[in-house]
Amino acid sequence: MLRSYLPALIMLAISVANAIFMVVLSTVLSPGGRTKVKSAPYESGMDPLGGTRERFSVKFYMVAILFIVFDVETVFLLPWAVSLRPLGWEGFASAMIFIFILTVGLVYEWKKGALEWD
Amino acid sequence: MTLDFARQSAYFWALLPEIVLATWTMLVLVVDVFRSSDHPEESRAPVAWMSLAGLVVAGAANAYLLSMREAAPTGMIAVDSFRVFTNFILLLAAGLAICLSFGYLQRRHIDRGEFYVLVLFATVGMMLMAGSRDLILMFIALEVMSVAIYVLVGYHRQDPRSSEASLKYFLLGAFSSGFFLYGIALLFGATGSTHLPTIGTMLGDGVGTASPVALAGMALVLVGLGFKVAAVPFHVWTPDAYDGAPTPVTALMATGVKAAAFAAFIRVFAVGLGGVREDWAPVVWVLAALTMVAANLVALTQGSVKRMLAYSSIAHAGYLLVALLSANQAGAAAFLFYLLVYTVMTAGAFGIVIANSQGDHERVSLEDYAGFGWQQPLLGAAFGLFLLSLAGFPLTGGFLGKLYIIRSALESDNVPLAVVLVLASLISYFYYLRVIVVMYMRPAASANSHDQAGLAVPGRAAIAVAAVAVLALFFAASPVMRAAESSVASLFPAAPALFGMTP
Amino acid sequence: MLGLSEILFYFFGGMAVVSAVAMITRENPVASALWLIMTFFSLAAIYTLLGAYFIGIIQILVYAGAIMVLFLFVIMLLNLGNEYEPDIRGKTWLAMGAGSGLVLLGLLARMFSGETAPLGRQAGPRALANHVADVGVVNVIGLPLYRDYMVSLQATAILLLIACIGAVVLAKRKF
Numbered sequence: 001m002l003r004s005y006l007p008a009l010i011m012l013a014i015s016v017a018n019a020i021f022m023v024v025l026s027t028v029l030s031p032g033g034r035t036k037v038k039s040a041p042y043e044s045g046m047d048p049l050g051g052t053r054e055r056f057s058v059k060f061y062m063v064a065i066l067f068i069v070f071d072v073e074t075v076f077l078l079p080w081a082v083s084l085r086p087l088g089w090e091g092f093a094s095a096m097i098f099i100f101i102l103t104v105g106l107v108y109e110w111k112k113g114a115l116e117w118d
Numbered sequence: 119m120t121l122d123f124a125r126q127s128a129y130f131w132a133l134l135p136e137i138v139l140a141t142w143t144m145l146v147l148v149v150d151v152f153r154s155s156d157h158p159e160e161s162r163a164p165v166a167w168m169s170l171a172g173l174v175v176a177g178a179a180n181a182y183l184l185s186m187r188e189a190a191p192t193g194m195i196a197v198d199s200f201r202v203f204t205n206f207i208l209l210l211a212a213g214l215a216i217c218l219s220f221g222y223l224q225r226r227h228i229d230r231g232e233f234y235v236l237v238l239f240a241t242v243g244m245m246l247m248a249g250s251r252d253l254i255l256m257f258i259a260l261e262v263m264s265v266a267i268y269v270l271v272g273y274h275r276q277d278p279r280s281s282e283a284s285l286k287y288f289l290l291g292a293f294s295s296g297f298f299l300y301g302i303a304l305l306f307g308a309t310g311s312t313h314l315p316t317i318g319t320m321l322g323d324g325v326g327t328a329s330p331v332a333l334a335g336m337a338l339v340l341v342g343l344g345f346k347v348a349a350v351p352f353h354v355w356t357p358d359a360y361d362g363a364p365t366p367v368t369a370l371m372a373t374g375v376k377a378a379a380f381a382a383f384i385r386v387f388a389v390g391l392g393g394v395r396e397d398w399a400p401v402v403w404v405l406a407a408l409t410m411v412a413a414n415l416v417a418l419t420q421g422s423v424k425r426m427l428a429y430s431s432i433a434h435a436g437y438l439l440v441a442l443l444s445a446n447q448a449g450a451a452a453f454l455f456y457l458l459v460y461t462v463m464t465a466g467a468f469g470i471v472i473a474n475s476q477g478d479h480e481r482v483s484l485e486d487y488a489g490f491g492w493q494q495p496l497l498g499a500a501f502g503l504f505l506l507s508l509a510g511f512p513l514t515g516g517f518l519g520k521l522y523i524i525r526s527a528l529e530s531d532n533v534p535l536a537v538v539l540v541l542a543s544l545i546s547y548f549y550y551l552r553v554i555v556v557m558y559m560r561p562a563a564s565a566n567s568h569d570q571a572g573l574a575v576p577g578r579a580a581i582a583v584a585a586v587a588v589l590a591l592f593f594a595a596s597p598v599m600r601a602a603e604s605s606v607a608s609l610f611p612a613a614p615a616l617f618g619m620t621p
Numbered sequence: 622m623l624g625l626s627e628i629l630f631y632f633f634g635g636m637a638v639v640s641a642v643a644m645i646t647r648e649n650p651v652a653s654a655l656w657l658i659m660t661f662f663s664l665a666a667i668y669t670l671l672g673a674y675f676i677g678i679i680q681i682l683v684y685a686g687a688i689m690v691l692f693l694f695v696i697m698l699l700n701l702g703n704e705y706e707p708d709i710r711g712k713t714w715l716a717m718g719a720g721s722g723l724v725l726l727g728l729l730a731r732m733f734s735g736e737t738a739p740l741g742r743q744a745g746p747r748a749l750a751n752h753v754a755d756v757g758v759v760n761v762i763g764l765p766l767y768r769d770y771m772v773s774l775q776a777t778a779i780l781l782l783i784a785c786i787g788a789v790v791l792a793k794r795k796f
Contacts, residue, residue, distance in 0.1 A: 005669060009629070058792050064694045065788035068687040069781045075682050076766070076774065079675065083763030086756075090126050091767040094774060101778035104144045105785035111151045114789050129772055140779060147786070194772050232790050239783050246776060258776045265780060269787035284791075 062114055073102050119186045123193035132188070132197050135180040135205055136245050142172035143238040150231030161224065162231050166216055166576075169234040173213045173241070180205045191315050194252040196385070198608035201249040203454055203601065204381040207461055208248060211374035212241040214465040214580045219366035221574035222472050226364065228274050236273075237370060240266035244374050248381035251390075253302040253312040253339075256382055260298065260346065264291050267375060271363040283362025290345070290355040298342025304335030314390030322393030336398050339386060340405075346379035347435045350409040360428035365480065368424070369468035372431040373461040380438055380457060388442060388450065389609055402443055406535060409436030410542035417549050424471050424482040426549055427464070430508055433546060434460050437523055440535050444526035447606055452522035454602040459515035459591050463507040466584030470501040473571040473581075487553060489562025494571050497578075500585045502554050507588045509550040510543050515591025522599070630670050637663035650696045654689060661685040675759045 080087065080095045109115055121128040130137065150165045180202055188197040195201075216237060223229040243263030250256040268291065272284025306312050308331040309320040321332060345352040360368045387398055410433055417429035438460070441453035474481050474490060491498030507516035520543065527536040562568060573581070591598060637660050644656035661684045668677035753761055766774060 058698065059794065060694060061698070061792045062788050064690050065784060065792075067690060069785055071682060071687045072781060075679060076777070078678060078682075079759050079763030080767055082759040083767065086760065086764060087767050090771075091763075094126075094767050094771045097775055098778045101144070101775065101782055104148065105782040108147055108151050109785055109789065111148075111155055112789055112793070113155075113795075114793055126768070126771060133772065144782075194770075230790070232786055235786060236783070236790070239779060239786075242779065243776075252773075254770060255773045255776065258773050258780060262776055262780045262783060265783050265787060269783070269790055272791055275791065 059117065066109065066114070069102070069105065073099075120189050121186055121193070121197055122189040128193065129195070131186060132183075132193060132195050133246075135176045135183060136242055136249075138179045139172060139176035139238060139245070140242045142175060143169075143235055143242065146172065146231070146238065147235045150235065154231060162229050162234070163220065165231040165234050166220060169216055169238055170213060170576075172238060173209050173216070177206065177209050180209065191251065192313075194255045194313075195246070195249050196251045199601075199605040200381075200454075200609040203605040204248040204377065204457075205245050207377050207458055208241055208244045208374050211370060211377060211461050211465060212237055212244075214462075214469070214584065215366045215370035215374070217576040217580035218369055218465070218469045218472050218573075219364075220576045222364070222366055222475070222572065222577070225475070225572060226274060226478050227276070228364065233270070233273060236266045236270050237367075240270065240370070241374065244378035248378045248385075250382070251314050251385065253305065253314065253317075253386075256386070257295070257299055257302060260342075260379075260382070261295060263375060263378060264295065264346075267367070267371060270367040270370070271359055273367065274364055277362075279362040280364065281362075283359045287355050287359040294342050294345035294352070297338045297345070301335045301338025301340075301342060304331050304338065306335075308332035308335055314385065318390045318393050321391065332394075333397060336391060336394075337401070340398065340401060343379055343383045343386065344405060347376055347383060347438070348432050349405045349435050349439060350412045350432065353409070353413070353432045353435075356432055357425050357428045360431070361422065361425050361482075365424070365468055365472045365475070368428075368471075369465045372427070372464045372468065376431065376435065377457050377461060380435075380442070380453070384442055384450065384453065384609075392610075399443060402439060403535065406436050406439035406443060407538050409433065409439060410538055411436075414542045414545040414549075418545065420549070421484055422482045423474075423484060423487060423553060424468075424480070426553070427467055427471070430546070430550075431464060433542065434464070434508075436542065437520065437539060440527055440532070440539055441523045443535065444523075444530040444532060446526060446530050447603070447610070448522070448529055449526035450606040450609065451599065451603040452519070452526045454605060455522055455591075455595070455599055456519035458598065458602075459507070459519040459588070462584040462587040462591070463504045463514075463516055466500060466581055466588065467504040467508065469573070469577060469581045469584065470497060470504065472577065473497050473573040474568070475572045476570065477572075484553065484556055485560075485563075487557050488560035489557075490568050491554075491557040493562060493566075493568035497571055497573075497581065498557055500581050501557065503585055503588055505550040505554055509547050513589075513592055515588045515595065518592050518595050626670055630667065633663045633666040633670070637667065651693070654692050654696060657692070658685050658689050661689070672758065675762055 076098065077095065080091060083091065119131065121132055123129070123132075146165060146168050149168070150162070153160070153165075154162075183197065183202050183205075184199060186197050216234060219233065219237075223233060240263050243259050243261070243266060246259035247256055247263055250259055268284055268288045271287050272281050274280035302312060305317055308329055309317045311317055311320065341352060345355075348356040360371060363371065387402070391398060413429050413432035413436060417426050417433065420426040420429060438453060438456060441449050441456060443449070444452070471480075471482060473494070474486060491502070503514065507514035510516045510520040520539070524536050524539060527533075527539070571578075640656045640659035640663065644653050644660060647653040647656060661680055665677045665680035665685070668674075668680055756764065
């Protein structure tokens with residue numbers, strides 16, 4: 001049963017190894033001598049003012065909500081995809097209605113310009 | 119037509135009003151967004167008219183629902199005339215709120231089509247909630263309604279009070295939804311079902327009765343619904359949310375949201391859990407008494423008419439709880455009748471609050487009403503009528519509604535609660551009449567301080583409709599009462615004995 | 622001798638515990654959030670190992686995806702990264718946390734020590750296990766969701782649509 005998950009496990013191992021490899025490689029290859037002055041952000045020669053972290057714009061909120069809405073849509077569609085055959089046409093119809101309602105939301109966001117970074 | 123819920127297609131017919139309204143709302147949304155991207159500065163009145171038309175179409179579909187019967191109460195949604203009746207109340211509440219928002223949104227610079235879309239979606243949620251016979255559907259419908267209302271409360275983004283009200287309502291509402299959901303989970307754990315008739319049968323058979331799980335489940339569901347109907351002590355959000363929200367939204371919250379939550383209340387407790395009445399009735403008894411006394415006492419101290427009306431709406435939740443507690447059919451019928459009266463008089467009263475606002479300024483303090491009655495004779499008279507009806511004076515629907523509730527309480531030997539109701543009403547006379555006194559007896563700040571009533575023609579029409587309805591519900595109440603009685607009879611078809619119905 | 626799935630279980634279980642501890646001990650909230658993602662991933666792997674594929678997928682899609690976006694978003698919107706507030710909660714909260722932990726442990730112990738009678742007629746873990754064996758793991762969700770609870774599903778779609786509209790109404794700068 002778990003055998004079918006072997007590719008996922010292999011991929012996980014490769015990606016972890018890859019990440020470790022990159023971090024190790026960059027520490028080995030990078031020129032050393034990290035000092036406080038060197039790692040400070042460059043602000044035209046002045047002393048840096050304040051932290052480098054900025055408060056995020058509320059524009060990200062829209063993107064986050066949009067992402068979540070369609071992420072949740074995926075969660076609902078996943079069981080339908082798995083049970084497609086036993087559900088038959090009735091299940092297909094209700095999934096299509098579900099997608100349609102969310103598409104109305106997408107059309108709205110699009111036309112409203114919510115997908116643009118104004 | 120007889121509907122058999124073993125077939126999925128039965129739901130199409132059973133949900134016709136909701137489907138019609140939801141589809142129409144999506145149409146409104148798309149039409150509005152395409153129009154507004156071409157003409158961003160245009161008035162959104164056509165969208166409002168389109169939304170009203172949608173409510174009318176949904177009302178027609180709702181009337182068509184009367185011709186349908188269900189083969190057995192197995193569906194997730196009830197098909198009975200109780201649902202038709204409550205749907206009409208909810209559609210009426212939404213219609214009044216939309217009528218009152220003509221002009222108001224423009225004056226406050228929040229005239230966007232999304233307002234009407236959210237009102238309509240909230241109405242869809244209310245209708246689903248009031249008609250659902252399954253706790254899962256009821257929960258999702260509650261969320262559909264609540265999320266739309268949270269957004270509507272915070273609709274005036276430039277007004278910090280609106281945003282604050284929205285945040286408060288959202289945080290507390292999310293908690294109460296959590297309580298409600300947890301209660302559903304526990305009831306499911308105790309009985310193995312989320313379907314109300316099944317839960318009722320299981321508990322009535324003694325499966326899981328008095329088990330701590332079922333009791334805790336009932337208590338948590340009670341908290342969730344008590345929050346939405348704003349019963350003391352779950353009312354703390356109400357004054358702030360009602361006060362900060364744009365006034366048409368306040369009207370919708372006080373009427374539609376409350377009516378939907380009460381309809382769900384009666385479906386869950388009086389019908390679904392009617393067999394284990396003795397488990398929940400004492401708690402609801404205390405809630406009702408607390409709500410009536412506390413809300414009326416606090417309302418006495420309010421200097422703002424909008425806040426006073428918010429407390430008045432809490433108090434009315436107490437009266438409605440009394441009707442719900444009266445374990446007889448008369449109680450349920452009185453409940454429906456009072457719900458209708460309450461909807462029209464409260465929407466009307468908030469309409470006058472809108473009429474008294476000027477420009478971007480909502481004038482809600484008591485002093486702002488000085489001289490209103492003389493400078494705006496018609497609106498003043500209507501406000502007087504609504505206040506008298508809220509207080510329960512004779513010749514108004516409010517009087518008759520309270521009378522029915524008291525009678526049902528007395529018939530079910532609930533004398534103490536009836537006494538509390540009468541005493542609470544006596545307290546309420548003071549703060550309702552005080553507004554009338556200020557309106558007529560105190561001189562206005564200037565001769566033209568009420569020159570322009572902030573109401574467009576549809577808003578005035580809504581107030582006229584509400585005023586006529588308040589009077590009609592006194593002088594021609596019997597057809598409505600008969601309709602309420604027959605709707606309630608459909609609510610308890612299977613086990614009238616369970617409900618202690620007198621033949 | 623341990624089988625492969627045991628080894629994987631202990632590996633992911635250990636990782637979940639380590640990253641959970643790391644999450645609550647970090648001072649930087651962003652680092653905490655990233656450790657939390659690690660915990661979620663390990664949990665997802667454990668669920669999958671236990672045969673609860675759907676919960677495993679949900680764990681990644683919803684928790685590691687959606688919920689973490691909200692966490693990180695709130696952290697960055699509130700600009701919590703710069704000043705570190707000391708824990709403002711006192712001893713009472715510690716006691717309450719420990720108390721609820723103990724209750725949870727007690728419940729788990731009760732679950733594992735012998736049969737807890739299911740309260741309802743068809744409820745209970747055994748009935749559920751039989752049902753899962755009948756129709757398969759994800760079908761247990763999919764069949765009722767798209768058949769019996771179809772109305773609730775469409776209501777959920779409307780709820781998501783309202784969330785879209787609400788986000789635009791409340792957060793779009795020029796609207």
